[in-house]
Amino acid sequence: MRGSSVEWTEKYRPKKLREVVGNEKAIEELTKWAEDVLKAKSKKAAILHGPAGCGKTSAAYALAAEKGWEVIELNASDQRSAGVIKSIVGPASTSTTFSQTTRLIILDEADNLHGTEDRGGTKAITEIVKRSTQPIILTANDKYKMGQGLQRYCKVITFEQIKAGTVFRVLRRISDDAEIKIDDSALISLAKNAHGDLRSAINDLQAISVSESKLESIREEDIATGWRDVEGDIFGVLSVIFGAEGYDIQSALSALYSLDKTPEESIQWIYKNFSYEYDDESFLHGLHYLSRSDMFLGRVRRRENYKFWRYASSLMACGVLSAKEMQEGKREGWERRKQRYFRSPWQRVRLQEGEDRKSGPMQEELAKKIADYSKVPRSYALFFVVPFLPIFFEDERKAAEITASLRLDVPQIAFLLGDTDKEKAKQIYQDAFAVSPKRGKERVSEKERVVKAEVGEEERRKIEKVEPKEEEGKESENQKTLTNFF
Amino acid sequence: MFEAKIDAIVLRECIESITAVVDEGKLRIAEDGLKLRAVDPANVAMISFELKRDAFDDFHFEKGSDAEAANESPAATEVGIDFNKLQGILGIGGSDEVNLKLDEQAQKLFTRMGSLAYTVSLLDPASLRKEPKVPELEFPVQVIIKTDEFRRTIRAAEKIGDHIMLGVDGDEFYMEVEGDMDKLRLGLRKEQLIHLTPGTLHSLYSLDYVAAMSKGMSHADNITLNLGKDYPLQVDFEVADGKGKVSYLLAPRIESE
Numbered sequence: 001m002r003g004s005s006v007e008w009t010e011k012y013r014p015k016k017l018r019e020v021v022g023n024e025k026a027i028e029e030l031t032k033w034a035e036d037v038l039k040a041k042s043k044k045a046a047i048l049h050g051p052a053g054c055g056k057t058s059a060a061y062a063l064a065a066e067k068g069w070e071v072i073e074l075n076a077s078d079q080r081s082a083g084v085i086k087s088i089v090g091p092a093s094t095s096t097t098f099s100q101t102t103r104l105i106i107l108d109e110a111d112n113l114h115g116t117e118d119r120g121g122t123k124a125i126t127e128i129v130k131r132s133t134q135p136i137i138l139t140a141n142d143k144y145k146m147g148q149g150l151q152r153y154c155k156v157i158t159f160e161q162i163k164a165g166t167v168f169r170v171l172r173r174i175s176d177d178a179e180i181k182i183d184d185s186a187l188i189s190l191a192k193n194a195h196g197d198l199r200s201a202i203n204d205l206q207a208i209s210v211s212e213s214k215l216e217s218i219r220e221e222d223i224a225t226g227w228r229d230v231e232g233d234i235f236g237v238l239s240v241i242f243g244a245e246g247y248d249i250q251s252a253l254s255a256l257y258s259l260d261k262t263p264e265e266s267i268q269w270i271y272k273n274f275s276y277e278y279d280d281e282s283f284l285h286g287l288h289y290l291s292r293s294d295m296f297l298g299r300v301r302r303r304e305n306y307k308f309w310r311y312a313s314s315l316m317a318c319g320v321l322s323a324k325e326m327q328e329g330k331r332e333g334w335e336r337r338k339q340r341y342f343r344s345p346w347q348r349v350r351l352q353e354g355e356d357r358k359s360g361p362m363q364e365e366l367a368k369k370i371a372d373y374s375k376v377p378r379s380y381a382l383f384f385v386v387p388f389l390p391i392f393f394e395d396e397r398k399a400a401e402i403t404a405s406l407r408l409d410v411p412q413i414a415f416l417l418g419d420t421d422k423e424k425a426k427q428i429y430q431d432a433f434a435v436s437p438k439r440g441k442e443r444v445s446e447k448e449r450v451v452k453a454e455v456g457e458e459e460r461r462k463i464e465k466v467e468p469k470e471e472e473g474k475e476s477e478n479q480k481t482l483t484n485f486f
Numbered sequence: 487m488f489e490a491k492i493d494a495i496v497l498r499e500c501i502e503s504i505t506a507v508v509d510e511g512k513l514r515i516a517e518d519g520l521k522l523r524a525v526d527p528a529n530v531a532m533i534s535f536e537l538k539r540d541a542f543d544d545f546h547f548e549k550g551s552d553a554e555a556a557n558e559s560p561a562a563t564e565v566g567i568d569f570n571k572l573q574g575i576l577g578i579g580g581s582d583e584v585n586l587k588l589d590e591q592a593q594k595l596f597t598r599m600g601s602l603a604y605t606v607s608l609l610d611p612a613s614l615r616k617e618p619k620v621p622e623l624e625f626p627v628q629v630i631i632k633t634d635e636f637r638r639t640i641r642a643a644e645k646i647g648d649h650i651m652l653g654v655d656g657d658e659f660y661m662e663v664e665g666d667m668d669k670l671r672l673g674l675r676k677e678q679l680i681h682l683t684p685g686t687l688h689s690l691y692s693l694d695y696v697a698a699m700s701k702g703m704s705h706a707d708n709i710t711l712n713l714g715k716d717y718p719l720q721v722d723f724e725v726a727d728g729k730g731k732v733s734y735l736l737a738p739r740i741e742s743e
Contacts (some may be wrong), residue, residue, distance in 0.1 A: 072529050091692050092528035095737040098718050101619040103529065133740040 006204045009199050012174050017062045020055045021170055021198070022162040028057060029157045034063055037135045038102065043155045044093075045129040045136040046108070049143040050159025054199030056139040057108055059159075064104045069135070070097045075108035082120030085128065093132035103134045111140035126150045161196025164188075170198060171205050180209045234259060240275050241317050243324035249317075256317040263312045264297055270316055275321075282326040289319020362415050369406045390416050396428060403432035488515050488563070488588040491544035494581050494599060496726045499705040500537055501573045503725055503732045506702025507533040509570040512611050515588070516562035517547050525618045531695050532618055532735040541729035543550075543583065563590065563636060566609030572597075575604050623735075625712035629659045630681035631674070633709050633723070636661075639672045640700045643693060645671050649739050650696055653688025664695065680708055680720055687715035690739045699734045706732075716740075 014020045017027055026048070036042045048056040051164065064071045072092050074080060089105055097103050107125065126149050129136060140146055143156060168184075168191040175182050187205075194201035211371040239245065240255040259266060271290055275283055293315035296308040367382035374381070393416045414425040441470060502520060504511065509531075510615035519542075522535040539545040544556065549561055577582070579599030587596040595606040639661050643650050646666035658701070659682055660673045676682045699721060703709055706723035713719060721734040 068527065087694075088528045090528075091530045091695065094739050094741075095528075095530045095692065096740055097529065098532060098623070098737055099733055100717075376684070 007203070008174060008178070009202050012170075012177075012202065014055075014058050014062045015065055017059065017066055017077070020059045020062055022166050023050075023055060023059075023159050026050075026157050026159045026311050029155075030059055030063060033155045033157070033193040035136070044132040044134070045138060046152040047138045047140060047143055047146065047151065047154045047156045048159055049111075049140040049156065051161050052141060053194070053199035053201070054159045055198065056159050056295065057106070058337075060104070060106050060137040060139065063137075064106075067102070069102045069104040070099075071104050071106060072285060073106045073108065075106075080107075080121045082124040085121055089128050089136075093134050096134075105132075105134060107136065107138045109140065110138035111145035121149055122150065126153065129153045136400055152461055154311060162198050163196070164191045164194075167191035167194055167196070167198050167201050171201060174202065175205060175209070178209065180205075182209075211223050234261070234269055236273055238269065239319055241270060242274060243321055247321065247324060249321060252317045252321045253314060256313055257451075263293075263309050263316065267293060267297065267312070267316050270320055277325055282323040285326055286320045286323035289315050289322070362412065366406075366408075366412060366416075369408065374405055376393050390418065396431070399428045399451045400431035400434075402478060408432075426446065487546065487548045487590075488586070489544075489546045490542045490586045492542045492578045492584050492586065494576065494579060494584045496541060497584050498573070498576050499725050500535070500730060501569050501576065502704070504533060504535055504569045505573050505704040506698045506700075507734060508734065510566065510568045510609055510614060512564050512614055512617060513567050514562050514564050515547060519545075523617050523620070525615060526695075527615070529618075530692065530737045531699070532620075534620070534733045534735075535730070536729040536732075537726060541726040563588075564611050565590075565593075566611045566614050567594065567595070568609060572606060578602065579604075598621060621718075623712075623714075623718060623720065625714050625717070627654050627683045627685045627687060627712065627713045628681065629654065629658070630685070630708055630710040631679055631681060633703055633712065634675075635672075636711075637700045637704065639670075640693075640697050643670055643735050644697050648693050649690050650693045651688050651690050652711065653720060654682070654685050654713065655688075656686065657682065657684055660688075661701060674725075681710075687713065689716050689719065690741065691719055691736055692739050695736050699736070702732070702734070 017031060020027055030046065030048070033046050037044060048059065050056055063069075070086075074085070074089065089107070092103060092105055095103070110125065125138070126147070129150065130153055138146070138150075138154065143151065151189045168187055171187045171191060172184070175187065182205075190201055190204050190208075194204070237259055245251065247345070256266060261269075267290065274286055278286060293312045296312035296315065299308055300308045300312070317440045363382060363386050364450065366386050367378050370376065370381040370385050371378040374385075376385075389402070392402060393413070399413070399416075402408070408416075408429075410422075410425050410429050413428050414422055417425055417428075504524075507526055508524040511522050514521040517539070519536065519538040519540075521537075523533065525532045547597070548598070549563070575597070576599070579597075579602050582600035585596075585598040587598075588594075589596065593608045595608060597604045597606065643663040645666045647663040647670075649663070651662040651664075652660075653662070657676045658673050659679060660671060663670045664671075675683070696719075703721065703723050705725060708723065710722040711719065712722070716738050718738060719734075719736045723732055723734075725731065725732055
């Protein structure tokens with residue numbers, strides 16, 4: 001039976017919802033969704049999202065088994081292009097089964113629709129979910145990858161990592177059932193090692209049970225072979241490269257290779273951290289090698305010859321390590337410094353919080369209004385006009401005129417006034433109303449000219465650093481050439 | 487061991503009726519002929535296919551000494567075949583007689599059409615979808631209609647909508663398609679049909695499937711439609727001059743409110 005090829009993760013898949021361990025709250029939500037799903041106007045699809053191995057798919061199958069629903073599954077191993085989804089899930093989602101039961105459609109790993117194979121898959125799913133009459137369950141690790149549009153039509157249920165204690169209980173039950181002698185301590189170690197991933201824990205257990213001898217009970221020491229291949233931790237690798245583990249060039253290089261990062265990212269991590277490790281002289285020495293390494297990275301980009309990564313890696317790992325030699329003896333041993341995090345540029349942008357981020361949309365709105373009004377590109381308005389508008393708004397009369405021309409609303413005025421003075425913003429808004437009917441249409445065109453002139457003005461100010469205030473007459477003199485410019 | 491000779495036109499007709507619903511399936515070869523039952527990937531349509539040994543000009547089947555297969559089913563062997571591919575090749579082969587020979591050891595099917603020899607690699611039956619259970623269905627109404635008439639209506643319907651209603655109203659059988667703009671209705675009195683059980687009921691089906699099925703039945707003269715109220719549709723017809731039987735089953739469509 002040890003040799004049997006049935007995977008335990010399949011064999012011991014829960015058959016009832018209450019056998020799905022952990023995540024009681026999620027199961028409760030799922031049950032409730034399933035009760036309502038056949039009623040009219042309910043959400044026909046549910047998204048079960050959570051980390052790997054926490055029972056999302058198991059819960060979906062257990063639900064189907066409990067309700068007596070027929071299951072159709074499309075997982076990541078199937079091709080899931082828009083065409084396939086439309087032709088398989090489409091009809092399935094609006095037809096009953098031959099035996100008139102409900103049909104449950106399970107789309108596993110629905111957040112992993114990418115590549116050319118799956119092109120258009122997400123859109124197709126959204127369309128189908130909208131029109132479906134049969135329940136659909138989507139499982140995902142990262143719900144944010146699935147798009148807001150789709151989520152709006154789905155009931156979103158969150159699954160969490162399974163606690164090590166729960167993992168242990170399941171492993172104990174399985175090993176008893178499969179008649180495997182194994183120590184509790186070994187199981188605990190397996191459970192911890194799984195990091196909340198029950199599936200990988202069960203797979204590990206099965207792997208060990210096959211490989212270890214049948215006679216003796218499996219002890220904790222025996223499962224050394226059962227360690228998952230863990231991706232290198234960046235800070236561990238850095239400490240090797242900085243010579244904390246002794247001066248060994250080979251191990252520095254293989255440590256770097258164990259990372260699941262491209263040399264392009266690794267070099268940033270090394271650069272970010274190692275300036276704090278060394279004195280000036282050896283820092284310079286290391287920097288020299290890093291720059292050589294960076295040159296190879298540049299060559300990779302230019303020539304699309306990824307062989308150069310090899311040299312880049314060697315230079316960044318070994319070269320930096322060699323800097324340690326220079327200061328050997330100057331310092332006693334290696335002390336762990338505060339770790340400096342390197343974030344990829346796109347992550348940095350996403351994590352940025354505060355004023356800039358908040359005011360982003362407001363600036364966009366303003367830029368759009370200016371672009372429409374002055375017939376300039378929106379990007380131009382955003383970068384060259386919007387930043388200077390607050391300066392014009394210091395003058396109340398001008399503020400009212402601009403408000404009238406651009407038809408700004410109170411929040412926008414308040415934003416331009418520095419987000420503080422709501423009363424003043426309202427005052428300007430009312431002034432603007434008072435201004436516009438009196439002047440009539442002719443004046444509007446003149447105001448347009450004024451604004452355009454202003455636009456040009458501050459551009460010129462930027463370039464020539466001319467004083468900001470200019471005479472009205474002078475503005476209209478400039479006007480022709482400037483409007484021509486736009 | 488399986489070896490047979492069959493008329494290319496008959497074989498093509500049979501395979502066309504299969505590919506109308508599925509691309510691949512488990513063909514069951516036994517002493518009395520061939521059988522197949524398969525569902526489409528969406529589990530919406532099903533085909534039951536049967537071809538008696540009389541349909542072949544020559545038919546030899548002997549149960550091999552394969553112990554494993556012998557346990558399961560004493561007098562049959564199952565092979566996974568990609569019918570879509572086979573159909574494509576048969577189209578080239580012309581109208582000669584086709585020789586079929588199965589090599590179970592090598593998991594290959596040798597076909598020879600005149601001077602053209604084609605070796606089909608068999609699919610692993612374990613990798614194919616499980617054979618469906620045939621649900622027990624009772625159809626209150628039965629309609630027998632000329633295939634041409636049915637197919638013509640479906641062809642017209644395809645231009646209009648994406649689902650079709652089949653129903654019986656008293657003594658009349660009707661097919662109705664409603665698109666965004668247009669509506670098409672075929673109504674046939676009892677006299678215009680070969681057979682009709684009177685009743686009042688209708689069901690809605692996905693037109694894509696009905697259209698695909700109508701291609702598979704092109705060689706039959708008449709088809710039998712078994713209907714119910716919001717119930718699966720069963721279409722029966724004969725192939726190979728009555729020596730083969732095909733039956734399609736199609737799950738009904740449910741409209742969202």
